Amino acid sequence: MLERRGIPRVLSIAGSDPSGGAGIQADLKSIAALGGYGMAAITALTAQNTRGVRAVHVPPASFLAQQLDAISEDITIDAVKIGMLGDAEVIKVVRDWLEKVRPAVVVLDPVMVATSGDRLLEESAEGALRELLHLADLITPNLVELALLLGEPQAPGWPEALQQGLRLSAATGATILVKGGHLDGGDCPDALVNSSGLLSKEVVELAGERVRTRNSHGTGCSLSSAMAAAQARLGDWEAALRQVKPWLAGALQASGQLEVGGGNGPIHHFHHTQPAPAEGEFAELLRQAAAPELEAIYRLEFIRDLGTGALSEGQFAYYLAQDAIYLNGYSRVLARASALAPTEAAQLFWARSAQQCLEVESELHRTWLSSRPAGAGLGPVTKSYVDHLLAASVSGSYGALVAAVLPCFWLYAEVGRTLHAEFVAAGAPAAHPYADWLRTYADEGFAQATREAIALADDAGRRASGDERAAMIAAFSQSCRFEVEFFDAPRLHS
Incomplete structure (x- = not known):
């Protein structure tokens, strides 16, 4: 038999997905991504793609038994991940093999219903699957499957899901990974639940934000197999989840x-191991990420009226008052970027950009606002935007910070250039009340600074790891969304 040399050998017992996104194909990618050596025993063949499952073929269970015996008679198996089983006869083969081999780590993903809603386990086999649960160390159902295993309605919320996890743990003796992927809203927590004292506490919860993407095919398969590989290396379920959860978030983001x-x-299983982008390639990714928000900005009533000069003085005064507050915080964040920057x-x-915020750009605000009634105090959008930038500044990631501050250069330069071109095309009317603002952001000096900022962000992206590049895109996209809200805030305030 092969001797252990530090790389965990993880066996996936699951169905095949010819499109490569779920089943053993996803398992093998996840195991490799988490540092393991992947093996597979195929329980079922599916005809499926990203749109759904068309057909399922279950080979003779005796052939699965031959696969399992062939592997375990030659190779030491450090962890087993069990996925799609299909029918009761297949489940019996797996149960008999587990009782004979007794692997050190068994993760059971009770694949019953696909993300698409397709049924992947015969209803007649549900009882046999429940009999298999007590042989697992970790069970990873989604909320639908958690309810089915208990014979209960689906939990309406997170607290109820945790209680269902505790009941399933008490019934099986296993640790349950309760997953928040099917919850409504922006939060996506996960929790390890064990009622028998095997964890530091009954519920170990990890908070998380939902990644807004339709690309969720194979997420459950990938999570369970990644947990098997991480547990085989680390020997601690909580440590395993703390490693796997951000990896999975990055895989969804990318x-x-x-x-x-x-x-x-x-999902993108190897997002963290991708080669560095070529020069300009990462900046192009950011440009594509900004496109929807830039289009949204041009549709705003505030921007249209600013360009024509029809914007009310009250709305412009509110915008400038908020911008003055914003630039005060923005200058501090730019100073932090200077401190973290890798080159002189x-x-x-x-550092020059931080100084310019206070000395040059703020002059326009002071000149305009000094002769007019004071604007409102700190607005909710301004606060949220500045808080987002400050969070990026203390993250310790130079790349994420640079990406977060970039939209204030890039989107402003784009919008300023467009509005100034329309202003000039209209004959640059002297009576335009906001001509000074249009000239400021269409200035070649600001355009050059924007080009430098984009180049520095592109350089940071090329230097970054795959995970950090994903964090950069997320930080950049969030700032772009705040830019849209910032331009729309005066209308809502008036």
Whole structure:
């Protein structure tokens, strides 16, 4: 038999997905991504793609038994992940093999219903599956499957789901990974639940934000197999989840890069190991990420009226008052970027930009606002935007910070150039009340600073790991969304 050399050998017992996004194909990718050596025993063949399952073929259970015996008679198995089983006869083969081999780590993903809603386990086999649960160390149902295993209605919320997890743990003796992926809203927590004292406490919860993507094909398969590989290396379920959860979030965030299929696409299992982008490639990704928000900005009533000069003085005064508050916080964040920058040139650029916020750009605000009634205090959008930037500044990631501050350069330069071009095309009327603002953001000096900021962000993206690049895109996209809200805030305030 092979001797252990530090790389965990993880066996996936699951169905095959010819499109590569779920089943053993996803398992093998996840195991490799988490540092393991993957093996597979196939329980079922499916005809499926990103749009759904068309057919399922279950080979003779005796052939599965031969696969399992062939592997375990030759190779030491450090962990087993069990996925789609199909029918009761297959489940019996797996149960008999587990009782004979007794692997050290068994993770059971009770695949009963696909993300698409397709049924993947015969209803007649549900009883046999429940009899298998007591042989698992970790069970990873989604909320639908958790309810089915208990014979209860689906939990209406997170607290009820945790209680269902505790009941399933008490019934099986296993640790349950309760997953928040099917919850409504922006939060996506996960929790390890064990009622018998095997964890530091009954419920170990990890908070998380939902990744807005349709590319969720194979997420459950990938999570369970990644947990098996991480547990085999680390020997601690909580430590395993703390490693796997951010990896999975990054795989979801980067999933759009794959462009696979027309339905629910797969996640990007190897997002963290991708080669560095070529020069300008990461900046292009950011430009694509900004496109929807830039289009949204041009549709705003505030921007249209600002360009024509029809904007009310009250709305413009509110915008400038909020911008003055924003720039005060923005300058501090730019100073932090200077402190984290890896080169002297980058340090000098961010330091000059921070100084310019206070000395040059704020002058326009002071000149305009000094002769007019004071604007409102700190607005909710301004606060949220500045809080987002401050969070990026204390994250310790230079790349994420640079990406977060970039939209204030890039989107402003784009909008300023467009509005100024329309202003000039209209004959640059002297009576235009906001001509000074239009000239400020269409200035070649600001355009050059924007080009430098984009280049520095592109350089940071090329230096970053796959996980950090995903964090950069997320931080950049969030700032772009705040830019839209910032321009729309005066209308809502008036």
